[in-house]
Amino acid sequence: MDSLMHHKTAIIFIAMFACSSAIFAEQTDSYLNTEPDINDNPSQLQSIPVLQSLHNLKQLETHAPYVHDLKNRYKVRTLFVESQDLPMVDIQLTFNAGSARDLEVGKGLYGLSNMAAGLMDEGTERFTANQIASAFEQSGAQFRIQSYRDMFIVKLRVLSDPQKLEPALAMMMEVLSNATFKNSSINMSRSNSQIGQKQLQENPSRLMGIRFYREIYGQHPYAEPITGTNGSLKKITPEYLKQFRDKFIVAQNMNIAITGKLSTKEALKLSERIAGNLRQGEKAQDLPNPAIKKTLNIVHMPYSSTQAHVMFGQLGTTRNDPDRLALEIGNKIFGGGGFNSVLMQELRVKRGYVYGAYSAFSFSQSPGTFSFSYSTRQDQLIDSIRVAHKALTDFVQQPIDRKQLEEVKAGMLRAYPNNYSSNSSINSQLGLLGFYHHSADYLDQYPKLLEKITAEDVQNAIRRQLHPDQMTLIVVSKELNKIELNDILQGNLTPKENIPAGEPKSTLPPKAAPAPVPEADGPVLSQHDRHAST
Template structure:
């Protein structure tokens, strides 16, 4: 007769949901190794005394931000360091002012240069083959990567803190930064892979919208073209272009250093000095030009046969260094990034069932970044959904800020912020962000206090200054679009703003996020990899397979 054992498993569905306990029946005869005896299976759980009720969460000690050491190397390179002795490892991030916005500074129209440099920088030097580079990192347990964004070129190295192993890994990183060869055969491989990505692009309306959106808003500005460039531009890239990019932008005076891990301050200073002294010094990149804002509505239509229409609404907003940054982050949380509590989600989904999900975001960058909102809806609900989204934005800008929602939003941001420095990699990404945008070293420790000080008046003033519902760019992927009707509706919203009235809907008629698309015409826009987001510290952490 088979023995059967019941084990209890406890899980949570978020802080607002109570614990639930489930029993699972295990067939001991088929699932338990032979050497396990019956007594060991029924022994009391040793960890029961460690379990906590959610009622006691508020009694747990506060999580404090890590102490950030801010110093300059002998070469005057800003370096930020956080000591973390929990694991025998060190994370290093070199953040260069060398994103895809710098591509055309090497040669006009050479879009995709920074991205290709990031993909090929570890593919060999005059002394080492690509295999030897990979083996060097692997043999000492290190991991190297490089990524290009619009603003940044980010080099990351994760290594063990053992001095010999760390020395070997850092030496190889410095060798790549100084001597990467960018062989023609490797360039051709990247070109071929990018061309293959074109086929996937034809079936991805979100990426199509993103490309068209940036081109429509930024026009001739360096931010306008995709990070990966175009089919025509990447075919022009030669080894000498990549070497010139490296020599001009991947230099000490154009970077900041972030170090996190099992080192003391003296050791971190020694490491930072070594890094900044062993690569070319060069010069800091010049400031990017400011883009020109639109003066009226700009409606862009991408024809697609689809059961759904996809909508992106955006405008130029502001830079990362704007004093209104924090007030706008709070405003965005209230408007469109706060889940079911956000205004857009309530108006479009909860009250009317016009979409499955809607969100908004600010993209804060060196030059003026974007505010945008986006969603998908049924074809027959397209105009209505845009009318509701636009009117919700107008009301949000013009009407007083809800004090209760503001307080709840601020509390949520403060509670969630410790997640942004919960691991070595996330701390290091935060340090890279602080260094790149020239933020103060106490940015992490003072965050909660600064959020708490934001008032409703601060938020109202910020959104009225930076959000213009009369100057929006709309990019719509749909089978048909009556532009004249849409523009008249937008103008009517501006002339006669009204309070929104909920409409009747059925939940099962709401559009889902799945769709099958068949293009009506050949898609000529380039593929977009990596995804078009700034090198935000809130997103970088998940790119690392962290276990710390």
């Protein structure tokens, strides 16, 4: 009897394992074959029909939360979402005080905003760093400050109980208004940064990202790393940090986002307390527009490594450009949509040159960037660059595939509710809406705007914004013949003669057997504002 039970248990386990393996295989290999395996035997794996029946479930309808645009008497824009599910309150203060403002305090002070964010909770005239940390801990609060290129963001998450909320709020205001920025803290920050700079020299993909921003932006405030450089950090003093705080961490240079278990009246009162207890100050000035490069620009960074690293890019556009949503869709099709994207098909699926190739737009106050990057073996470098640039050129010139467009839009709409799946994510979205001056109902309008976009809209936006003949190309490799590479890229840009009917349209060599997948770093993640996800 025992042996029979053991036998049955073994059969059940094997069936469960086979089922789970089939699910995993479908998830990982769906880009190769979406048809069901004809060898599956439902009589042996009864769970398969059950799993397949899940495809018949209708997508759950979700609605964006209602956003209140509160009329703050200090005229500080405040967006609020009431959420009674959890006894929590999320507060985000978003200041127009990112690293783009560093040079407005003094020449060469790159990294000033980032250092201010890192040192604000290191002590005030009344409280030490330990006392500040203890105050938040005793309130059960989470407190964080971070600087980006455009934004300086302060976040507080705390229980809605006034006995917890009040002390946490008071300490947040103390830190923002009275941080001392002691020399000892500055020296510690410099020391940590120097260690980071040494590690940076061993990371070619990050070096490439830094060089890319410098080439694209030149003398523009976006050009230098958010964290600054060893030279610039040596110039930063407590006086400069206080000047930065007094100029930019002020009520008239921020917007407030609140999500949680409060009434509208309570949220308004809270926002006025925050705005009223900060220096009023003035709104930051508009940033200048960067100079546009009109020619191909090839930059070689010698680096001894088994892998070569490649990054193409150019200036993009602003967050409020009418083309933005169409460009987001176009980017998904070209290089931001996984294995079905053009880049992955050309570089990995067809040729096995890379593990991954990724494209991205960054949208900001001043024009952001469009870029795509990958890593490959040194012996495949030149041809991979030719293929990648040709893929972009063809993508700009040829019509958008309507079926792929609809698939991408459907995927974006399915993923969109993740932007308001928690109080924290909702509040981040509110901060974004306030910073970029979107309407309070934007979260609700976004899917409708996305639905309306046509293939022609995407194609026109791509042709207006992307210019294969004006790309900056950064190559990190042992060696590079820039003259030869320039000729190859110019060849991609030259219109080909009409090919007789029946002849293959592609000018690329026949598909080769995929090479062994090379070791590669992940995609280059440039340091720009990452809250522009909608």
